[in-house]
Amino acid sequence: MEAKNLKVGDQVTQHFLILESSVNKAKNGKDYVSFDCRAEDGTMFTGCKIWDCDVAPEGVCLITGKMEEFNSNKQIVAKIVTVNTELSPDILQPQCPLPMDVEYLRNELAFHIGSIINDSLREFTKGFLGFWSTHTFPGGAECEPRFSRHPGGMRVHHAYRHGLLQHTVEVIQHAVSAGAIHKINTHERDLLIAGCAIHDIGKLESSAVVNGVYEYTAYGRIYGWSSNAHLYIGAQMLSVYCALQEAWMSQSEFAMLSNIMLSHHGPHGDVKPKSVVSQMVHLADMVSSNLNRMNCGLAGTEEDDIKRDIARESYIRIPDYEEIKDEDEPGVNEDYGAEDDSARAMFGTVSGLYDS
Numbered sequence: 314m315e316a317k318n319l320k321v322g323d324q325v326t327q328h329f330l331i332l333e334s335s336v337n338k339a340k341n342g343k344d345y346v347s348f349d350c351r352a353e354d355g356t357m358f359t360g361c362k363i364w365d366c367d368v369a370p371e372g373v374c375l376i377t378g379k380m381e382e383f384n385s386n387k388q389i390v391a392k393i394v395t396v397n398t399e400l401s402p403d404i405l406q407p408q409c410p411l412p413m414d415v416e417y418l419r420n421e422l423a424f425h426i427g428s429i430i431n432d433s434l435r436e437f438t439k440g441f442l443g444f445w446s447t448h449t450f451p452g453g454a455e456c457e458p459r460f461s462r463h464p465g466g467m468r469v470h471h472a473y474r475h476g477l478l479q480h481t482v483e484v485i486q487h488a489v490s491a492g493a494i495h496k497i498n499t500h501e502r503d504l505l506i507a508g509c510a511i512h513d514i515g516k517l518e519s520s521a522v523v524n525g526v527y528e529y530t531a532y533g534r535i536y537g538w539s540s541n542a543h544l545y546i547g548a549q550m551l552s553v554y555c556a557l558q559e560a561w562m563s564q565s566e567f568a569m570l571s572n573i574m575l576s577h578h579g580p581h582g583d584v585k586p587k588s589v590v591s592q593m594v595h596l597a598d599m600v601s602s603n604l605n606r607m608n609c610g611l612a613g614t615e616e617d618d619i620k621r622d623i624a625r626e627s628y629i630r631i632p633d634y635e636e637i638k639d640e641d642e643p644g645v646n647e648d649y650g651a652e653d654d655s656a657r658a659m660f661g662t663v664s665g666l667y668d669s
């Protein structure tokens with residue numbers, strides 16, 4: 314059973330990553346362990362207990378126990394905790410709770426970059442992503458390919474394996490659609506795709522997976538544990554890449570890409586979007602991150618949701634037609650269009666809608 318579906322009273326036998334643990338004294342004088350842990354599906358449990366125990370477990374553990382409730386908080390009361398040294402903590406790196414086709418995402422990214430008309434900008438974009446995926450900043454030491462498996466965020470959005478790739482593709486797709494609707498020119502479209510593709514590259518250096526937990530790196534912390542750290546780091550990576558690779562780019566295109574990188578958090582960042590393209594990247598970034606949070610939110614805090622007005626509980630999910638038919642919902646029939654009385658009552662007639 315997935316950890317998020319565990320109910321009070323359920324028996325638990327599965328692997329968890331211990332995030333924090335400590336030995337404490339109970340009122341009866343006996344030692345007990347208190348711990349926080351995270352399951353493979355990203356569900357966190359805090360204040361869990363092992364009674365009559367004086368050894369605080371660490372790492373990936375097989376936990377056997379029972380779900381209980383204390384102060385409205387679901388927690389595991391463990392009977393047996395076996396530390397599993399053979400399993401890498403990476404197995405508990407959160408996974409996307411919805412189906413994800415990583416191959417499709419890779420192809421989609423390559424397709425959009427390939428559609429950049431300007432040869433130099435297209436080769437720059439390909440080279441830039443490929444280089445920083447396989448080289449560490451700033452010196453360019455080689456490393457394992459990391460772009461496609463990196464998370465897209467720390468907590469708020471796309472905070473799971475392959476999240477950065479998924480978020481980058483979503484931002485490109487939203488932005489390209491908006492660009493077509495609002496008729497941007499070809500040069501703007503090229504810069505839009507390049508900017509979307511590279512906008513979050515700084516996340517490769519501002520955050521890392523340590524024992525299955527996303528943390529700011531020492532370099533990311535220099536920017537004050539800020540979610541804007543990757544903006545500044547990304548702009549530095551842009552400069553370093555151009556110097557190291559002697560990549561061709563005109564000063565104005567470099568300025569445009571720098572502005573996209575630095576301003577893609579819009580009003581939440583220090584640098585504001587200065588071009589239509591920068592503003593489109595910011596808006597596409599916001600759509601992708603907020604809708605992902607609503608659909609796939611993992612362990613982010615309630616404050617995150619309230620601040621962004623994206624608390625999932627505040628929005629109704631409308632059941633699909635099949636589900637409504639299964640429940641024999643009144644007012645829904647096979648041809649739900651023109652003859653559906655309930656739809657007409659809600660929205661009026663089609664001509665009524667468009668004539669006004």
Ligand SMILES: [Fe+2]
Binds near residue numbers: 512577
């Ligand atoms: Fe970002």
Ligand SMILES: [Fe+2]
Binds near residue numbers: 480484512513598
């Ligand atoms: Fe982003």
